[in-house]
Structures are given as structure tokens and as C-alpha cells.
Amino acid sequence: MIPQTFEEWRNCIVNDCKINLTQQFAQQRLTIYQDANHPETKKFKSLYGQEHLDRVIHWLQRI
Numbered sequence: 001m002i003p004q005t006f007e008e009w010r011n012c013i014v015n016d017c018k019i020n021l022t023q024q025f026a027q028q029r030l031t032i033y034q035d036a037n038h039p040e041t042k043k044f045k046s047l048y049g050q051e052h053l054d055r056v057i058h059w060l061q062r063i
Contacts, residue, residue, distance in 0.1 A: 002052055006059050026063035033057050 003009035013019050032040050033053060045053050 002048060006062065009056070009059050021063050023063060026060040030057065030060050033060070 003012050010021060013021060019025065032038050033044065034057060035041055041053070044056075
């Protein structure tokens with residue numbers, strides 16, 4: 001299931017993936033996801049689409 005809300009996404013990252021949502025983590029992911037030419041960003045976009053990528057970027061900015 002692809003999370004549709006910040007709360008669903010946060011629950012997935014923190015509880016299922018066991019990742020702490022720190023500012024450092026968020027900044028590292030933002031650096032990658034805001035670079036359209038980064039291989040991880042291209043893969044993420046191909047798997048989940050631009051709309052979800054945009055949501056995740058927005059959620060990371062909230063951290």
C-alpha cells in the first residue's frame with residue numbers, strides 16, 4: 001500500500017521500516033529526491049510516480 005497521508009507515511013517509515021525521521025534523514029532524502037537526475041529519484045519516480053514523489057518531498061520538508 002502506498003501511503004496517502006503524512007500520518008500513514010510516517011507510520012510506515014517509523015514503525016515498519018524502523019527509520020528515525022530526523023532532520024538529518026529528511027535533508028539527505030530531500031537532496032536526492034529534489035535532484036531529478038539522481039538515479040534513486042528516477043527509480044522512485046518510475047516505481048511510484050511523480051505525484052507520490054511530490055508528496056514525499058512535501059512530507060520530508062515537514063520534518
